[in-house]
Structure formats: C-alpha cells, structure tokens
Amino acid sequence: MELVPFVPRLAAFPDKRDGAWSIRLRRPLLEISPADAALLRDALTQIAVRPADVVGEYLDKIKPVRRVTSAAG
Numbered sequence: 348m349e350l351v352p353f354v355p356r357l358a359a360f361p362d363k364r365d366g367a368w369s370i371r372l373r374r375p376l377l378e379i380s381p382a383d384a385a386l387l388r389d390a391l392t393q394i395a396v397r398p399a400d401v402v403g404e405y406l407d408k409i410k411p412v413r414r415v416t417s418a419a420g
Contacts, residue, residue, distance in 0.1 A: 348387075348390060348391060348394060350368075350372075351368070353386065353387065353390065354368045356386060357379070357383045357386065357387075358379075358380045358382060358383055359371065359377055359378065359379045359380065359383050
C-alpha cells in the first residue's frame, strides 16, 4: 500500500511539506498513533487478499534476472 496519499491525514508525519515525510520513513521505527493505525487498517482491509489466493500468480510472474551457472566443471 502506498503511504504518500495518507501523509496529510497521518499524525506520524507532522511536517506536511512535499517530500518531508520520506525522512521519517528512514528511521528504524516509526511510531503511529491509534488513530493512524485505524486509518491504515481500514485502508488495508479494502485491498488485502488472502496470500493463498495470490501467491501462485505472484510466483508465476517472477522472471529470473540472470541464469546461475555452476563454477565447477
């Protein structure tokens, strides 16, 4: 889920200037309030699916970047 659209409504990002939110995401931990958690939880319930329903399609779409060859031989 993309967080940028939620930045104006999230208390975890008090500096609402463009791009300022990204600095806070670089911290090891980002504390979110119960209200922020509820907002994100509600948004996730609208897009979340059971992993078992999508993992097969996800794995089918993985394309190798390069072939791994054996060094022995």
